[in-house]
Structure formats: C-alpha cells, structure tokens
Amino acid sequence: MIPMLDLKLQYAALKNDIDNAVADVLQNTHFIMGPNVKQFESEAAQYLGVKHAISCNSGTDALHLALRACGIAEGDEVITTPFSYAATVEAICYVGAIPVFVDIEPNTYNISTQAIESAITTKTKAILPVHIFGQVAAMQEIVNIAEKNNLKIIEDCAQSFGSKQNNQQTGSIGDAGCFSFFPSKNLGCYGDGGLFTTNCDKTAEQFMLLKSHGSRIRNQHEIVGWNSRLDELQAAILRIKLKHIDEFNNNRISVAKRYNELLASPTIVTPSFENNGSHVFHQYTLLSENRDAISEQLTKENIGHAIYYSIPLSEQPAFKAISRSESLTNTLSICSKCISLPMFPEISNQQIEKVVSTVKSAV
Numbered sequence: 001m002i003p004m005l006d007l008k009l010q011y012a013a014l015k016n017d018i019d020n021a022v023a024d025v026l027q028n029t030h031f032i033m034g035p036n037v038k039q040f041e042s043e044a045a046q047y048l049g050v051k052h053a054i055s056c057n058s059g060t061d062a063l064h065l066a067l068r069a070c071g072i073a074e075g076d077e078v079i080t081t082p083f084s085y086a087a088t089v090e091a092i093c094y095v096g097a098i099p100v101f102v103d104i105e106p107n108t109y110n111i112s113t114q115a116i117e118s119a120i121t122t123k124t125k126a127i128l129p130v131h132i133f134g135q136v137a138a139m140q141e142i143v144n145i146a147e148k149n150n151l152k153i154i155e156d157c158a159q160s161f162g163s164k165q166n167n168q169q170t171g172s173i174g175d176a177g178c179f180s181f182f183p184s185k186n187l188g189c190y191g192d193g194g195l196f197t198t199n200c201d202k203t204a205e206q207f208m209l210l211k212s213h214g215s216r217i218r219n220q221h222e223i224v225g226w227n228s229r230l231d232e233l234q235a236a237i238l239r240i241k242l243k244h245i246d247e248f249n250n251n252r253i254s255v256a257k258r259y260n261e262l263l264a265s266p267t268i269v270t271p272s273f274e275n276n277g278s279h280v281f282h283q284y285t286l287l288s289e290n291r292d293a294i295s296e297q298l299t300k301e302n303i304g305h306a307i308y309y310s311i312p313l314s315e316q317p318a319f320k321a322i323s324r325s326e327s328l329t330n331t332l333s334i335c336s337k338c339i340s341l342p343m344f345p346e347i348s349n350q351q352i353e354k355v356v357s358t359v360k361s362a363v
C-alpha cells in the first residue's frame with residue numbers, strides 16, 4: 001500500500017516539538033487570538049515578504065474576504081480558471097460577482113494570459129489566478145494586464161506556499177494572496193486554517209474588520225463582519241512546520257524530478273517545470289490518453305492517486321448557470337487526461353519506483 005500522502009511520517013519527525021507546543025497552549029488556555037497567532041502572522045509575513053499577513057479560518061474564507069476587502073461586489077466580473085477546486089469560484093459567488101472562466105495553458109495547467117486579455121469587458125474588476133498544483137501562474141504578464149485595465153489581482157495560493165517567481169513569493173505579487181492550511185496542503189495544520197496577505201494598508205485593515213465581526217475596538221462594530229479566526233493550537237503547530245517548509249518543498253521537487261526521469265515515455269506527458277523554485281509540487285500530475293487504465297492499475301496495486309480535476313468548474317451544476325465561459329479547449333482535454341500520483345516529502349525511492357512501474361504497466 002502506498003498512500004497519496006502520509007501525514008503520519010511528518011508528525012513522527014516533528015513529534016517532540018509539536019507535542020510540546022500543543023501542551024503549552026493547553027496549559028496557557030489562551031485558545032483564541034493568543035500569542036502564537038500573532039507570532040505566526042509575523043513569521044509568515046517575513047517568510048512571504050509581505051507587509052501584512054492576517055490569519056483566518058480557511059483558504060475559502062481568505063478568498064471570500066479578500067474579494068470583499070478588494071471591493072469586488074454584485075455584478076462585477078472576475079476572470080478565473082476552471083481548472084481548480086470549487087472554493088476558488090465559490091468565493092466569487094459569495095460576493096455576488098460573476099465568475100468568467102477562461103482557458104489554461106497546456107503545459108502548466110495555469111490560467112492563459114492571452115485568454116484573460118480577450119475576456120475583459122467593462123464589468124471586469126479582478127483576475128483570480130490559481131497557482132495550480134504549486135506552480136506559479138504567469139504573474140508578470142498578469143500584473144501587466146491588470147495595470148493596463150485597472151483590475152485587482154487576488155492570488156489563490158492554497159497549493160503554492162513557498163513557490164516563487166523572480167524571488168517573489170506567491171501571495172506577494174498581486175493585490176492579495178490567499179493561503180490554505182488544510183492538512184494536506186504543502187504547509188498544513190491539524191484542522192482548518194487560512195491566511196490572507198497584502199502589501200496594501202487599506203486592504204489589510206478592511207480584511208481585519210471583515211474577519212473579526214466588523215470590529216476593531218471591543219464592542220464597536222463598524223460593518224457587518226464574519227467570525228474567521230485561526231485557532232491558537234493551529235498557529236502553534238504552523239509555527240513549527242513553517243521552519244521546515246523549504247525542506248519539505250525541496251523534497252517534493254526532488255520527488256518530482258525522479259518521477260519525471262523514470263516516467264519518460266511517449267505515452268505519458270510529465271509535468272513541465274523550471275528548476276528555480278517556481279513549482280513546489282503540491283500535486284504531481286501527469287497527462288495520458290490511458291489515464292483510466294493507469295487509475296485502474298494503481299487501484300489494483302493499492303496505490304493512492306486522484307483525478308485533479310475530472311470536471312472543470314464551468315461544468316459543475318453549482319456554477320454553470322451563474323458563470324460565463326470562454327473557449328475551454330485545453331481545459332477539457334486536460335480534464336480527460338490528468339492523474340495525480342502519490343506526492344509527499346517523505347516518500348521513499350522504493351515507493352516512487354513501485355508507483356512508476358505500476359503506471360508504466362498500464363500505458
């Protein structure tokens with residue numbers, strides 16, 4: 001049996017530090033907005049190279065409240081990718097805006113900048129790129145498009161903690177960055193958690209109000225807000241894991257390189273990436289015409305795998321009627337061929353070789 005990811009190995013490696021940190025929080029009983037939350041926010045801001053990092057309850061909340069903090073509202077159009085998790089587009093729907101789905105690049109699975117440009121209308125207010133599977137979207141071009149058309153950029157960094165382009169971390173390039181600490185993410189806690197980042201004081205202030213009942217002074221509520229907090233226990237765990245994130249991500253990159261070498265074959269398209277930290281391999285996702293046969297064979301051998309994503313968001317019943325879609329040729333093709341293999345920092349060479357021989361036996 002080879003799992004898709006093995007969180008037990010990571011816990012075993014960090015057990016002493018994590019158990020002590022959790023015990024300290026339990027002793028301290030400052031469970032909400034305690035010292036670890038503040039410290040984690042400042043350590044994350046420093047790591048990511050942003051002026052403000054504000055924690056919240058989930059990546060979904062970070063996206064939702066980031067759109068609100070950026071002033072995106074009813075009837076505005078937000079251009080995004082259909083090749084992502086549902087939360088990306090739910091956030092757009094929560095503020096009453098219209099998701100506009102555009103196609104992705106065939107080699108990176110990231111939003112196509114050409115497709116963004118041709119989808120812009122007078123109602124377009126924002127671009128929401130997702131750094132899918134941990135690979136940075138074409139941010140320089142996206143920034144240029146946004147500047148030219150006066151659009152906000154909200155980065156979905158749920159899968160990309162630690163990946164960077166030209167030495168800029170994801171989440172520090174657009175107007176806002178939104179991270180998830182769901183346990184399976186590159187930086188994951190032991191429950192739900194999220195983070196919002198920005199370099200803009202006003203947007204940070206607005207996000208702070210929105211996530212804390214519209215209140216900055218106790219018992220004074222300026223706007224209708226939400227309750228979205230990162231637990232002290234989760235912050236304490238994240239502070240320990242943040243110290244190891246580069247090591248985790250470097251291991252993932254090594255695993256991906258090994259997979260790419262071993263899987264090279266005419267019937268498999270391995271993920272293309274530059275070896276410069278711009279891909280941190282939240283997922284290792286290949287393309288093959290024989291995807292279903294590969295999946296069957298992996299199931300037979302008890303090897304974890306997943307189809308991220310089999311149905312584009314544009315085709316999901318929840319979003320179909322309330323969104324607009326441009327031509328999505330690449331997306332549809334990739335949805336029919338993609339399959340994600342076991343990927344975690346601690347996977348062994350032996351496990352990698354077993355996954356590869358099983359995949360190869362099916363193509």
Ligand SMILES: *Cc1c(COP(=O)(O)O)cnc(C)c1O
Pocket residue numbers: 058059060061084085087088130156158159179180181182192193194
């Ligand atoms: C996980 C994920 C989210 C949502 O994060 P949660 O913390 O689970 O709410 C949003 N977008 C993408 C691309 C994700 O992978």
